[in-house]
Amino acid sequence: MVKIAAAVLAADFGRLGEQVREAEAAGVDGIHVDVVDGHFAPILTAGPAVVQGIRKHTSLPIDVHLMVDHELPYLAPFAEAGADVITIHLESRDDAVESFRRIRHLGKRTGLAVTPGTIFAAAAPHLHDVDVLVVMTRNPGSAGQPFQSAALGKLKQARAYLDKRGWTADVMADGGIQAANVGDVVRAGATWVVAGSAIFGGDVRERAATLRAAVPP
Amino acid sequence: MATRIKIAPSILSARFDRLGEQVVEAAKAGADLFHIDVMDGHFVPNLTLGPAVVKSIRPLTKVPFDAHLMVTNPSRFVKPFADAGVDDLTIHMEADDDVRATIRAIRDAGVRPGVVLNPATPFEKAVPFLGDVDLLLVMTVHPGFAGQGFRHDQVPKIREARAHIDREGLAVELEVDGGIKVDTAPIVGEAGADILVSGSGIFPDRVAENLAAIRAAAERARASATAKR
Numbered sequence: 001m002v003k004i005a006a007a008v009l010a011a012d013f014g015r016l017g018e019q020v021r022e023a024e025a026a027g028v029d030g031i032h033v034d035v036v037d038g039h040f041a042p043i044l045t046a047g048p049a050v051v052q053g054i055r056k057h058t059s060l061p062i063d064v065h066l067m068v069d070h071e072l073p074y075l076a077p078f079a080e081a082g083a084d085v086i087t088i089h090l091e092s093r094d095d096a097v098e099s100f101r102r103i104r105h106l107g108k109r110t111g112l113a114v115t116p117g118t119i120f121a122a123a124a125p126h127l128h129d130v131d132v133l134v135v136m137t138r139n140p141g142s143a144g145q146p147f148q149s150a151a152l153g154k155l156k157q158a159r160a161y162l163d164k165r166g167w168t169a170d171v172m173a174d175g176g177i178q179a180a181n182v183g184d185v186v187r188a189g190a191t192w193v194v195a196g197s198a199i200f201g202g203d204v205r206e207r208a209a210t211l212r213a214a215v216p217p
Numbered sequence: 218m219a220t221r222i223k224i225a226p227s228i229l230s231a232r233f234d235r236l237g238e239q240v241v242e243a244a245k246a247g248a249d250l251f252h253i254d255v256m257d258g259h260f261v262p263n264l265t266l267g268p269a270v271v272k273s274i275r276p277l278t279k280v281p282f283d284a285h286l287m288v289t290n291p292s293r294f295v296k297p298f299a300d301a302g303v304d305d306l307t308i309h310m311e312a313d314d315d316v317r318a319t320i321r322a323i324r325d326a327g328v329r330p331g332v333v334l335n336p337a338t339p340f341e342k343a344v345p346f347l348g349d350v351d352l353l354l355v356m357t358v359h360p361g362f363a364g365q366g367f368r369h370d371q372v373p374k375i376r377e378a379r380a381h382i383d384r385e386g387l388a389v390e391l392e393v394d395g396g397i398k399v400d401t402a403p404i405v406g407e408a409g410a411d412i413l414v415s416g417s418g419i420f421p422d423r424v425a426e427n428l429a430a431i432r433a434a435a436e437r438a439r440a441s442a443t444a445k446r
Contacts, residue, residue: 037259047264
C-alpha cells in the first residue's frame with residue numbers, strides 16, 4: 001500500500017496544529033515539512049520552530065526535507081524539534097556521507113533527495129546508506145509549475161536498482177502530485193507520495209479521499 | 218519623539234501550532250504591529266519562516282506586519298513578502314545587496330522600508346539612508362535566536378539615533394529588537410525608542426498581561442525622561 005505524506009507548506013499556517021490533526025484523521029501516513037533557505041532554491045519556508053509546533057499534534061512520522069545549501073548545522077535542531085526522517089539533497093554543498101552519519105547518530109532515519117536535473121546514477125552509490133530516496137518530480141521552490149513526467153524514468157531506475165539488491169529503502173515522489181498523476185508515479189515505483197495542495201487548502205478529508213482513490217492498488 | 222510607545226510582539230516566540238489564535242490574542246491586547254523574523258540560515262545560523270506563513274495569518278488582523286529580513290540577499294524577497302501582505306520590510310546594513318536599490322524596491326512595492334543595525338555596526342553606517350527610510354531598527358542582541366539577553370552596550374546607539382532623528386527632523390521611527398522584556402523595556406523607552414519588539418517577553422502565555430506590562434514600563438520611563446529634559 002502506497003503511503004501519502006501531507007506537505008504542510010500548503011496548509012493554513014494560522015492553525016497548523018489543527019491542520020495536521022485533520023490530515024492524520026483523514027488517513028495520511030506522514031507529515032512532510034519543506035525547509036528551503038532561499039539559496040538552494042529561491043523560496044523561504046519554515047524552520048525548526050514549525051516542526052516543534054506540529055510535533056505534539058501527531059504520532060505520524062514527520063519527515064523534514066532540507067532544501068538548503070548547508071544542512072549540517074540544521075540536523076540537530078530538526079532532530080530536537082521532533083523530526084523522524086531528515087532528508088538532505090545530493091546537490092547541497094555539504095557532504096552527504098557525513099550528513100547521514102550524523103542523522104543516524106541523532107537516532108533519525110536518513111533521506112536523500114535528488115532534483116529533476118540530477119541523474120539516478122549520481123544517487124545510486126548512497127542508497128545503501130538511506131532509508132528514503134526522494135525523487136523530485138518538480139524543481140524545488142517552483143510550486144505551480146507542472147509535474148515533470150521525465151522524473152518517472154528516474155523512479156523506475158531507483159525501484160529496479162533497489163529491488164535487484166533486495167534493499168528495502170522507500171522511494172518517495174515529491175512535487176506537483178495530484179490525483180491525476182499519482183497513478184503514474186506509483187506504477188513507476190514510488191512507495192511514498194508527497195501531496196501538498198492535493199491535501200490542504202480545502203476539505204482535507206475529501207481531498208485525501210480523492211487522492212487515495214486515485215492510487216492504484 | 219512620540220510619547221506613546223508602540224509594542225511589536227514577535228511571532229517567532231508564539232506557538233506555531235496555533236499561530237492564528239496567538240496573533241488574534243495579541244491584536245486584542247493592543248499590539249501595534251507584528252514583528253516577523255525571517256532568517257535564511259546564511260545571514261544568521263537559523264531558519265524561521267517565509268511568505269506562506271505571512272499569507273496564512275494576514276487575513277486574521279489589520280495590525281501592520283513588520284517583517285525583518287535577516288537574509289543575505291533581501292532584494293530577492295521584497296516581492297514575495299509584499300505580495301504576502303507585509304507593511305514594513307527592514308533590511309540589514311550588513312547584507313550583501315545594495316542597500317539603496319533594495320530600499321527603492323521596497324518603496325516601489327508599496328511597503329515601508331527600514332534599515333537594521335547589528336550590535337557590531339555603528340550608527341553612522343545608517344545615516345546616509347535615513348532620509349529614504351521609515352524605520353531604523355537597532356538590534357540589542359546579535360540576531361539568530363529568540364530568548365537572548367539584552368545587550369546594554371547598545372543603549373548609547375539608541376540614544377545617538379534618537380538625537381540624530383530629532384535634530385534632523387527625520388520621519389523615521391526608531392525600533393529596538395532583542396532581549397526586551399518588562400525589566401529592559403524601561404531602558405529602551407528612556408533611551409528614545411518608538412517601537413519595542415518583544416518575543417519571549419510577550420508570547421506564548423499571558424500575552425495581554427505581558428504586553429500591557431512592557432508598554433507601561435516603557436512609557437513610564439519615557440515620560441520621566443521627557444520631564445527631565
